[in-house]
Amino acid sequence: GSLIEESLKKLKYQIKTALQPINMFEALGINYWGPFNGHNLEELEEVFKLAKAFDESVLIHVITKKGKGYAPAEENPTKYHGVSPRRPRQDAEIVSWSKACAECVEKIAEKDKRVVCLTAAMEEGCGLSRFKKRFPDRFFDVGIAEEHMLTYAAGLAAGGMRPVAFIYSTFLQRAGDQLYHDIAMQKLPVVISLDRSGLVGEDGETHQGLLDIPWFKSVPGLIIASPRDVADMEFMFSNLIKNCDMPAIVRYPKGDAPKRLARDVDAPCAPWLKAEVLRHGREVLLIGHGGVISMLIESCNKIADIYNIDPTLVDLRFLKPLDLETLNKLFVDHSLVIMAEESYAIGGIGEQLLGFAQRVNKHIRWEHMAVPDLYVPHGAKDEQLRYVGICCDEVVKKVSEYLETAPR
Incomplete structure (x- = not known):
């Protein structure tokens, strides 16, 4: 025992003489080691071995260069912060939700000088570089x-x-208190452009956008909108900025944004705060919002082909307030409801609507397709959707199970 203690004392003395602490840390009584080259693995391994043998807490200062070893990433670290697999060049007409949203707000800002954009270190991720260049005095990072x-x-x-x-x-999870107290309670017209809502694929477990609905739908006086395409997104932002004096969230997923989905070219958007019936059918009612609508359209077609049943399809569009007036008659007229959403099932919109539906029609059969009580692992978004059961095959399966047991 005494031999080990003596060795540690010598090691401690050697480290303190070899790695002189910065005055600030020394004054605070902190063992500061460094700075070290974060790209020298042999050196780092040695430092960590010494730290494990040291008998006090240690602050190890490591310096790295973002993108080290790949020239394009070293020159443009922001662009290469996260890199997706190389894919064929996309059609110029296809835009991401992030870009479409930023362009929409930019167009409104051209005519309305009151519009300002804010971001928390996500200028490029949220597609705001052009807005910053055009309106530098109205952009705040x-x-x-x-x-x-x-x-x-x-x-x-x-x-x-x-x-x-x-x-x-x-990231909105970090600022829930400010949304509640500083914005909503004061009834201030702040619009939150909520990117990456729902499952986020390769961004990983920590970046899943699954808590915004369960957390924020209970905030009094807050509008929550969920557009299915660019046309509805532009309609929602325009109304919120020009005509609405309430706080609001516009949530949209990661990925490509359809310009017009399930709507005629010249058809106007559905009325403000109203759900939209995209297909009128019978017996089976499919309900969704935002990114799941395209999957539900595919499901309608498969159900019609396989079972000769034309389901009714509803896009909620607004998650708060919910358009219960439109849903009321639909719940009366249908036997099976399948509600799909990229959110946690606990606290989701489906959970909220179930109680209302059963008061309207106590015999209604309800299926809620949402994310179960787990942390969704890393993977491609399609893989994640199948993993949690939000996919066309699951919708068709639920209809099949219903038809096997329902009285005909």
């Missing part, structure tokens, strides 16, 4: 400080501006 961003947005709105805060769904 607050760094990784989501709480500050929403309180700042509240102050801007209180001063007569129309702030749009661009934020990923997973």
Whole structure:
């Protein structure tokens, strides 16, 4: 025992003499080691071995270069922050939800000088580089400080501006208190552009946008919109910025945004705060919003082909307030309801609608397709959707099970 103690004392002395601590840390009584080259693995292994043998807590300072070893990433670290597999060049007409949303707000800002955009270190991720270039005095990147961003947005709105805060769904979790107290309770017209809502594929477990509906649908006076295509997204942003004096969230998924989905070219968008019946059918009622609508359209076609039943399909569009007036008659007229959403089942819209549906029609059969009580692992988004059971095959399977047991 004494030999080990003596060895550790010598090691401690050697480290303190070889790695002189910065004055600030020394004054605080902190064992500071470094800085070390974070790309020298042999050196780092040696440092970590010494730290394990050391008998006190240690602060190890490591310096790395983002994108090290790949010249394009070293030159443009922001662009290469996250890299997807190389894919064939897409049609120029196809845009991401992030880009479509940023362009929409930019068009509104051209005519309305009250519009300002805020982001928390996600300028490129949220597609705001062009807005920043065009309106530098109306663009605010607050760094990784989501709480500050929403309180700042509240102050801007209180001063007569129309702030749009661009934020990923997973990062809004950090600022729930500010949304509740500083924005919603004050009834301030802040619009939150909620990117990456739902499952996010390769971004990984920590970035899933699955909590915004369960957390924020209970906030009084907050509008939550979920567009299925660019046409509805533009309609929603335009109304929220120009005509609405309430706080709001517009949630949209990661990926490509359809310009017009299940709508005639010249047809206007459905009325404000109203759900939209996309297909009128019988017996089976499919309900969804946002990114799942395209999957439900495919499901309708398969059900019609296999079972000769034309389901009714409804796009909720607005998750708060819910258009219960439209849903009321549909619940009376249908026997099976399948509600699909990219959100946790616990606290989801399906859970909320179930109680209402059973009061309207106590014999209705209800199926809720949502994310179960688990952390969804990393993978491609299609794989994740199948993993949690939100896919066309599952919809068809539920209809099959219903038809096997339902009285004919």
